Amino acid sequence: MRLNKPQLLFTYIVLGAWSVIVLFPIWTLIVNSFKPQKQIFKDPFGLPETFTLDGYREAWNNGRFDLYFINTLIVTAIALGLILFIGSMAAYALAKWKSPISNFLYIFFIAGLMIPIRLGTLDLVRLIKTLNLQDTYWSLIPVYVAMGMPIATFVLTAFIKELPGEMFEAAKIDGASEWQVYSRIVLPLMRPALATVAIFNMIKIWNDFWFPLVFIRAEESRTVALGVSLLFGQYRTDWTRALAVLSLAAVPMLILYMILAREFIKGLTAGAVKG
Amino acid sequence: MTRAQEIFSVKNRQKITWVLFLLPAVIMYLVFMAGPLFDSLRLSLYQGEGYNPTTFVGMQNYRDLFTNPLWREKFFNAFTNTCIFFAIHMLVQNTLGLLFANLLSSEFRGRNFFRTVIFAPATLSVLVTGFLWTLILNPNWGAVNKAFIAMGLREFALPWLGRENLALPVISLTSVWQWVGMPTVMFLAGLMGISDELLEAARIDGASEWNIFWKIKFPLLKPVIGVVAILTFVDNFNAFDVIYAMAGAKGEPSYSADLLATLFYRTGIAGEHPVGIPNMGMGAAIATITFAILMSGVLFWLYFSRKQATE
Incomplete structure (x- = not known):
């Protein structure tokens, strides 16, 4: 079925909001795994300023x-x-x-x-x-x-x-x-x-x-x-x-x-x- | 050989072939699934320490579970919590699923993208989801509280997993986040099966979308709703991983998030403080009760779905 304008708007708002709720934790998971601890606390959402693989190295060696x-x-x-x-x-x-x-x-x-x-x-x-x-x-x-x-x-x-x-x-x-x-x-x-x-x-x-x-x-x-x-x-x-x-x-x-x-x-x- | 004997032997040989085809699956299923499930019934009638409870005690484990204050409190706490955990899934997860499915059933740009995103968390390990959300909900640095503070809603920046009245609902909602894609996809399949002409006819007659949903779609979805309900029941009456990840094996704080499965784990497998030795008989009793609850739910569903189908 084709949607009229208000219906379309409602659909996008609801599904868009839920998509943010789904993608946001996955984004924070991946992006923060490349940041040093301090930077995670300072800016938990952005891209890493200093890129580090320490977490992975440590997990790989220790674990x-x-x-x-x-x-x-x-x-x-x-x-x-x-x-x-x-x-x-x-x-x-x-x-x-x-x-x-x-x-x-x-x-x-x-x-x-x-x-x-x-x-x-x-x-x-x-x-x-x-x-x-x-x-x-x-x-x-x-x-x-x-x-x-x-x-x-x-x-x-x-x-x-x-x-x-x-x-x-x-x-x-x-x-x-x-x-x-x-x-x-x-x-x-x-x-x-x-x-x-x-x-x-x-x-x-x-x-x-x-x-x-x-x-x-x-x-x-x-x-x-x-x-x-x-x-x-x-x-x-x-x-x-x-x-x-x-x-x-x-x-x-x-x-x-x-x-x-x-x-x-x-x-x-x-x-x-x-x- | 007479002709009759010949046919008989051919038939017999055919039978043996089928048995051979079935044998490996039956053996694996019997030895490693059905057998252990039923042997748990027997085990629940025994007491004793370690891996071989040998003292037959009849119904004593059950009596303890229901009447001994030490056990009764733990058991009914876990049972109530499991019911709440299930109820939150039933209400929130399946309502959201129905809403998403209804939106996804119409045509618009990006529909596949949204469907893929909504379902994505279901492919993650429950453990990973649980751990990830404990970090996000961390009271000091977690993103959720940061967001609330940034919006000027400091009073909402709570220790989400640290309060007795919050932990269980918050963990349930985390699990909803992960599994909402399942009912969404099932409802979507059900909605796609409803004929377009029927819906078009209703629209031409001037029915509102709200009325079309409740008067046409919802009644036609009843069988799917039944399947979704029973799956939600079976999956959540047995949930363990998400609690273990977010509240530990004890369902902390102070057992407020303890479910039947975590109680089963502590009692029958890990061994509980102060004894530290698994009590297999009692663990088996908890498993048997869970089994009985699941069975009665499934039979209840079978009875009603049959009745509805024949009406």
């Missing part, structure tokens, strides 16, 4: 952020790979196998969308200890994979059900096995849905703080989120460093978001859209 990044990358990549692989296999069976078992399993998986896995943390702590994985980042991977199953089965099953059935039938008549149908036909067709699931889980896993907090203490196993919380505690009074640490955690995701905004929005709201 071993290089390590935290690699750890988080490894955990995120392996967990995502597994979620997409076993999630899509399960979704294929859930969509094509008509039986009471598959109906039950579908509901069983979907129920996990509404029940946060955190409530089972105490048993997970015991389980991780039994598996002798405590204090390693490997402990995070199975938990994240389990956590990703509801959204993966929800989105991917719905997607496969929408695909025309004749395609599968034709391949089967030609003698293809289910595995071949899945890997050669379904998987390539599923790419957009896989991207949605990947983004949803990537943001959740990359930003997760709870499980690293509970499972991990050792420096060499820390993730970015855990590193941020520990360093922020140390640097509370040194704003340059504190802001540098926060920027290090926030900026990679923000850059990805700017490139892939549409996909991010679709991915993060995937759980809410009826399949």
